[in-house]
Every structure is written in structure tokens, then in C-alpha cells.
Amino acid sequence: MQVPSFSLPEIVADAHAGRAPAGGELDRVCREIGAFVLTGLPLPTGLTNEVLGRTRELFALPRRAKAALVSQDDQYVGWRGTDGNRNEYGYADEKEMFHIGPRVASTLLGLGDRAGSGSGAVEPTRGHTAGLVTAAVADCPLWPAELPGFVEAWHRYYAAMQESAARLGTALAAALGLEPSRWSDMVAGNWADLAANYYPAPAPSGAPGIRNAVHSDLTLFTVLLQDPPGNGGLVMRDRSGGWHDVAPAAGEFVVNVGELLTYLTRGAWWAVPHEVRPAGSAAAGDRLTIPFFYRPSDHHELVPFEVRGAGSVSADAPPTDGFLADTVLADALRDAGPLDVGAWVRRRKLQQRVTS
């Protein structure tokens, strides 16, 4: 099964015209599947290939250079390796990661001053990028100073993702029937993170392991770029238990609903559990993906929306099969009271950590 596809300019135009985006389909898909393909993002020509290529250069650095990018203070940013390391949910995945956001790298916001300003692609002028790498590296030691092209591409891609997410937010708010300011106030000064997952080709001997164990994201939504061909393997589980393939394709992004939207809609929208299945064999090669994790700053207070179907799933209903999204659903229904995003995320991470 494939997930549905939406054109960003079309669903935004619907929202601006006061129509239900895609004739109500966007809302239905977010309730039932929690994932869709998105096209028509405002990206300058060549930027996705540039960011993918530069990110491959990062993972190709000698291990010692990458180890210098491990954060001492915050295990969720910087570089993390494969050797038996557990991911933030406590699972051992076969992947390396690099993760960064404005809470540790304030220069990421420097190119974002056009956000929300128009319909064209986000492209900083030369004057904007001059001195950027120097400023970024001086500001945050997690940037690889030996790869200026990486630092610049990540800033440009971050700005384009912020603009894309702002536009998508307009359409999602319309799909939920929210006042536009209710959404825009929530994401003003957001702490979206940009990350990369690198899954090496499996060893020629031995069974390939799971690449990214099942989880749902602690975001409002995530916008994922998959390296085409990338070798696939990503699957999403809809609310009724069906698994959907989301194969990489040029010009396509995968959007998945995150647990913050399940919480805010009190269960109406589905934070889709997903995983990256093992590569069939070493011949399948490696895989690179770049997720943009969109969430408000830790200081934002979560106040659930009044939307159709909110809370209509009973808190007493037993979890269907123990997937993580069932837990957040029960939490959302229990009405946890005022909670800021930072406290919510810390609580979710503790709940998700596996011990074996």
C-alpha cells in the first residue's frame, strides 16, 4: 500500500480560500494513516542533492573527526555512532546520526528571515552566506569546521524546511478548523531540529539487523527527505494496523504526524509508528535520510485544540498492540493538565525507554 500524496501549493491555496484542504482528504489521512507524501516544497533548484551529498561527506569523515562532534551536555544533538549505542528510545539501531537545532546552534535562524514572506523558493543572497560558516562554527562546536560546504548547505536547507513547515502548518491548521493564529503562535520561535540518519550497508556475513526500530516521533510533524534510490525499507503503520511502504522518489518528501499532534488533538490525529526494516543484503547498499523534526520550543505550553473527534476514543480502551502511539493516546485522553513541551518530551522519552 502507498500513502496518499498532496501538493503543498494546492493545500495551502485551499486553506487561504477557506476550503477544507484537498476536499477534506488531508484531515482524513492525518486521522487514519498519519503519513503522506508531499510535493511542491519551496526548495531552490539543486538544494536536496547538495544537502544529501554534503551529508555523505560528514559520515565519510574519519571516526576520530566524528567523535569530536559528540555533545557532552545533550545526548540528542551532535554525532552518534553505531557501535552498540542505543538510540533515544533505548533501542540499538544500525545507524549513525547527526542532529542539530537552534537551541544549540543559533545561526540556523539567521537565514530564516524570509520565512512566511511569499510563495517563491527560499534562497539567501550571497551577502547572507558570506561569513556564515565562520559565525556558525564559532557559535556551536558541534558543526564540522573541516566541512564548510556541509555547514552552509545545512543552513540553507534548514531555512527552506522552516518555510515549508510554515506553509504546511497553514494547511494543517485549516484541516483542523483552527484559527490561523492558534497555529502560528504555537510555532513562533520553534525549536525544529534537522538531523541525518546514515545506515551503513550491512556486513557481507550475518543477518542484516533492523535499521531503525519502530517508534513514533516526538514532533508536531516530521518532514523526511530520503536519498533516492536510498534502498527504501521505511514503513508506516496506520491506525487500523496496515503497513504502508514509503519508497524514496526524487522531489518527494514524507510527512508523518508526530505525537504532539496526537496529544493536541486528544487522539483525533494519528502519530504514525514507523520503522526502517533491514536491508535485504550487503548488496542493497547504504541508506541516508534527512528528517526535519518540527516542534515548538520547550517553553511553549500545550493546550489541546477543540477539534472534531477529540477524545472520542475511550481512555479505558486497551492499547491495540502495545505500539508507542497507543501510550500517548491514553495520556492525551487522561487530560494531563498544563504541560510545557520540554516537560512533555522528557516524560515521553522516559516512557519509551526500553530496558532490555
Ligand SMILES: O=C(O)CCC(=O)C(=O)O
Ligand atoms: O530513516 C528513515 O527512513 C526514518 C527516520 C526516522 O524515522 C527518524 O529519524 O525519526
Ligand SMILES: [Fe+2]
Ligand atoms: Fe521517526
